[in-house]
Amino acid sequence: MSNVMQFAADAKDASRRLAVLSASVKDEALENIALRLTENKERIFEANRKDLQQAQIDNLEKTLFKRLKYDETKLSDSVAGIRSLRSLSDPLGKTLMHTTLDDGLELYRVTVPIGVIGVIFESRPDALVQIASLCLKSGNAVLLKGGREAINTNKVLSEIIYNAGIEKGLPEGWLSLLTSREDVGAMLTMDKFIDLIIPRGSNAFVQYIMQNTNITVMGHADGVCHTYIDKDADPEMAVKVAIDAKTQYVSVCNTTETILVHKDLLDSFVPVLMDALKEKGVTVYGDDILSDKYGLEKVTEWHHEYLDYKVSMKVVADVYEAVDHINRYGSGHSDCIITGNRETAEIFMNGVDSGSVMWNCSTRFADGFRYGFGAEVGVSTSKLHARGPVGLEGLVTYKYKLMGSGDIVADYADKTKTFKHIRREV
Amino acid sequence: MSNVMQFAADAKDASRRLAVLSASVKDEALENIALRLTENKERIFEANRKDLQQAQIDNLEKTLFKRLKYDETKLSDSVAGIRSLRSLSDPLGKTLMHTTLDDGLELYRVTVPIGVIGVIFESRPDALVQIASLCLKSGNAVLLKGGREAINTNKVLSEIIYNAGIEKGLPEGWLSLLTSREDVGAMLTMDKFIDLIIPRGSNAFVQYIMQNTNITVMGHADGVCHTYIDKDADPEMAVKVAIDAKTQYVSVCNTTETILVHKDLLDSFVPVLMDALKEKGVTVYGDDILSDKYGLEKVTEWHHEYLDYKVSMKVVADVYEAVDHINRYGSGHSDCIITGNRETAEIFMNGVDSGSVMWNCSTRFADGFRYGFGAEVGVSTSKLHARGPVGLEGLVTYKYKLMGSGDIVADYADKTKTFKHIRREV
Numbered sequence: 001m002s003n004v005m006q007f008a009a010d011a012k013d014a015s016r017r018l019a020v021l022s023a024s025v026k027d028e029a030l031e032n033i034a035l036r037l038t039e040n041k042e043r044i045f046e047a048n049r050k051d052l053q054q055a056q057i058d059n060l061e062k063t064l065f066k067r068l069k070y071d072e073t074k075l076s077d078s079v080a081g082i083r084s085l086r087s088l089s090d091p092l093g094k095t096l097m098h099t100t101l102d103d104g105l106e107l108y109r110v111t112v113p114i115g116v117i118g119v120i121f122e123s124r125p126d127a128l129v130q131i132a133s134l135c136l137k138s139g140n141a142v143l144l145k146g147g148r149e150a151i152n153t154n155k156v157l158s159e160i161i162y163n164a165g166i167e168k169g170l171p172e173g174w175l176s177l178l179t180s181r182e183d184v185g186a187m188l189t190m191d192k193f194i195d196l197i198i199p200r201g202s203n204a205f206v207q208y209i210m211q212n213t214n215i216t217v218m219g220h221a222d223g224v225c226h227t228y229i230d231k232d233a234d235p236e237m238a239v240k241v242a243i244d245a246k247t248q249y250v251s252v253c254n255t256t257e258t259i260l261v262h263k264d265l266l267d268s269f270v271p272v273l274m275d276a277l278k279e280k281g282v283t284v285y286g287d288d289i290l291s292d293k294y295g296l297e298k299v300t301e302w303h304h305e306y307l308d309y310k311v312s313m314k315v316v317a318d319v320y321e322a323v324d325h326i327n328r329y330g331s332g333h334s335d336c337i338i339t340g341n342r343e344t345a346e347i348f349m350n351g352v353d354s355g356s357v358m359w360n361c362s363t364r365f366a367d368g369f370r371y372g373f374g375a376e377v378g379v380s381t382s383k384l385h386a387r388g389p390v391g392l393e394g395l396v397t398y399k400y401k402l403m404g405s406g407d408i409v410a411d412y413a414d415k416t417k418t419f420k421h422i423r424r425e426v
Numbered sequence: 427m428s429n430v431m432q433f434a435a436d437a438k439d440a441s442r443r444l445a446v447l448s449a450s451v452k453d454e455a456l457e458n459i460a461l462r463l464t465e466n467k468e469r470i471f472e473a474n475r476k477d478l479q480q481a482q483i484d485n486l487e488k489t490l491f492k493r494l495k496y497d498e499t500k501l502s503d504s505v506a507g508i509r510s511l512r513s514l515s516d517p518l519g520k521t522l523m524h525t526t527l528d529d530g531l532e533l534y535r536v537t538v539p540i541g542v543i544g545v546i547f548e549s550r551p552d553a554l555v556q557i558a559s560l561c562l563k564s565g566n567a568v569l570l571k572g573g574r575e576a577i578n579t580n581k582v583l584s585e586i587i588y589n590a591g592i593e594k595g596l597p598e599g600w601l602s603l604l605t606s607r608e609d610v611g612a613m614l615t616m617d618k619f620i621d622l623i624i625p626r627g628s629n630a631f632v633q634y635i636m637q638n639t640n641i642t643v644m645g646h647a648d649g650v651c652h653t654y655i656d657k658d659a660d661p662e663m664a665v666k667v668a669i670d671a672k673t674q675y676v677s678v679c680n681t682t683e684t685i686l687v688h689k690d691l692l693d694s695f696v697p698v699l700m701d702a703l704k705e706k707g708v709t710v711y712g713d714d715i716l717s718d719k720y721g722l723e724k725v726t727e728w729h730h731e732y733l734d735y736k737v738s739m740k741v742v743a744d745v746y747e748a749v750d751h752i753n754r755y756g757s758g759h760s761d762c763i764i765t766g767n768r769e770t771a772e773i774f775m776n777g778v779d780s781g782s783v784m785w786n787c788s789t790r791f792a793d794g795f796r797y798g799f800g801a802e803v804g805v806s807t808s809k810l811h812a813r814g815p816v817g818l819e820g821l822v823t824y825k826y827k828l829m830g831s832g833d834i835v836a837d838y839a840d841k842t843k844t845f846k847h848i849r850r851e852v
Binding site for chain 1: 442445446525527531533538540541621622636637640642660663666667669670671674675749753771773775776777779780781782783784785786787788790791792796797798808809810811813814815823824825826827828829830831832833834835836838839845847849
């Protein structure tokens with residue numbers, strides 16, 4: 001058995017044990033993890049310094065360097081995150097449905113963990129801490145594969161977290177760190193052991209994962225988000241929201257990449273918006289109309305994620321064209337309409353087939369923390385299981401529990417008995 | 427564009443229109459479908475006679491022949507099914523969550539259709555009617571691929587259903603029938619247009635589908651269900667339930683295929699159970715202990731679905747061994763414990779990682795109708811999205827709607843504002 005397969009098989013075994021642990025054991029383990037991380041902070045920082053040194057030698061990009069750094073501030077954020085997670089109510093064992101099928105034959109739908117989750121994440125060591133604690137809180141075993149750049153930090157973090165969990169009674173194998181690039185390929189084949197893969201990273205990377213495994217993948221490849229400015233928009237609000245959606249943080253998935261404007265705004269509003277964008281250092285690419293009128297470079301591909309101070313802009317005839325454009329060229333992530341007209345807003349929000357649709361507020365709000373989920377696993381552009389920003393809830397599934405007293409189907413088949421099907425309040 | 431791709435692209439367009447149709451339009455279409463099917467029954471029966479004749483020429487198996495037959499009784503069942511579906515409340519537009527993020531910034535999680543569903547089903551023409559109406563009620567466009575044996579019946583049925591829908595305002599392309607075997611292969615590549623595939627049929631077929639597409643597949647390959655008889659079981663109840671679970675209908679997925687018995691029952695209870703099984707014509711295959719003691723043929727593969735009057739039987743030391751055996755060799759479908767001990771039952775129901783777990787009642791209850799879901803799309807052994815018997819609910823997903831009044835993220839990033847995150851009752 002390969003290393004990875006052994007880890008995965010152990011994780012499956014561990015997941016059976018985790019599934020029946022009480023919430024208090026998991027919460028105590030979370031508290032112990034917070035404690036042990038704090039106690040061992042010098043060891044962590046030292047490992048991180050090694051990674052940072054190597055990053056300097058490798059001439060790593062400045063933004064990556066910043067993400068890689070794990071210092072006092074990031075540790076205390078991690079610890080605060082763990083404690084806030086601990087304080088959340090247990091997502092498991094919740095009764096979602098209760099039906100009395102017949103006298104003494106009771107059906108319950110109850111939340112349970114998913115099982116084994118494989119997470120492949122970018123270079124941020126704080127992601128490791130967050131993912132490990134989310135999986136633990138939701139009763140899942142986890143296989144972690146972090147960025148190569150963070151290998152020393154990740155090794156120390158995962159060792160501390162793993163042992164802190166074991167000390168409080170978590171089963172062996174509840175967490176494993178995979179370290180080589182080949183391990184990712186191996187993971188993708190292990191549908192026997194792994195129930196869900198969450199890839200975080202670049203568009204190309206996530207797409208590669210999605211296309212190379214039979215395991216369910218939760219995540220998003222890209223975020224081509226739109227802001228549509230309707231003829232009934234308040235111009236001041238439209239500029240304010242569009243600027244926020246485009247420039248508040250350009251390198252993330254919920255940033256607006258295309259601005260659609262109603263044709264009636266071509267002469268009045270568009271110049272104002274373009275000035276505001278210019279002032280923020282944003283380059284605008286246009287459709288034929290805008291390019292001709294304002295001398296812009298033309299957009300060649302509408303499904304395009306800039307993650308930069310750049311934006312595509314297009315004139316549309318009405319809200320229906322806006323909806324069609326978004327459904328055709330968007331990525332089903334987050335899309336916004338600015339309008340004072342409720343009816344138009346409803347056409348937009350019902351028509352756009354995305355995880356999040358916004359009315360008069362920035363696409364940048366599409367995020368687990370801002371949505372109040374406490375913690376975020378990621379954003380899903382898949383429509384099944386979990387969609388949009390995904391919190392703890394996305395890491396649980398359910399099972400049916402049926403409790404009887406010797407009930408058999410033959411009695412219902414031959415009409416000796418008939419079902420009552422009484423829905424109970426839960 | 428190939429035929430199938432055109433159908434799929436049209437279905438995608440249709441799905442956008444279906445998503446914004448009111449419930450009353452869909453319910454009127456359902457009523458019209460019921461009406462048109464009844465009016466055109468002679469045409470349907472004639473087409474079915476053609477299929478039956480061909481089946482006789484092809485010397486089709488008797489059980490398949492019975493499933494293929496679509497007569498007055500089956501039509502009236504279909505029509506009753508459509509009308510009962512119509513009377514169910516709309517699964518769409520339900521608010522699942524409502525959070526006030528801040529004053530005037532309201533977040534809703536609302537149910538919406540999945541989009542385009544591809545269903546590949548066996549030879550039963552009544553399955554076509556049921557699936558088409560389920561997809562319609564849940565606002566999804568549908569691509570149907572039925573068994574080759576039923577091609578004439580399916581063509582007439584789908585034409586009547588499609589036109590009855592169009593008459594009441596459903597969008598063009600809302601339903602298409604695919605007819606050739608190659609169409610299945612083509613469907614599997616169309617993740618651009620198809621959101622979910624539901625295969626119904628043999629183990630090998632469903633596994634083939636699951637392994638050959640990136641589209642999410644909902645269904646089950648096989649049903650290796652277990653009944654565990656604990657030392658604290660009431661013997662009479664144990665025999666009654668085990669016999670029902672094994673023999674009430676042997677050729678379906680929720681039939682028990684393996685009986686596990688506690689070691690204390692080896693001399694007392696096992697002979698009684700074996701007599702009862704023998705009386706029903708069931709051949710028992712045993713583990714080493716049982717084979718030696720009762721001269722049974724040995725089980726060679728524990729993950730085995732007989733779908734016949736045959737059963738595997740094994741002696742286990744306790745409930746933990748039963749749980750381990752089921753998690754290792756079962757298919758995550760439906761598993762039952764018979765015991766008078768509540769604690770033991772809980773260990774079993776929490777420990778077994780299956781869609782349905784039963785206590786003192788037959789595994790045969792695992793079914794959408796019996797669970798009171800009104801109608802069933804199938805049973806899912808996948809853990810994600812929908813698990814266990816799947817009703818209308820399994821055909822919907824959700825989106826987030828965020829409504830503001832010019833809110834921007836920058837205000838929260840620079841702490842001008844802070845989130846309130848007030849959960850509202852829904």
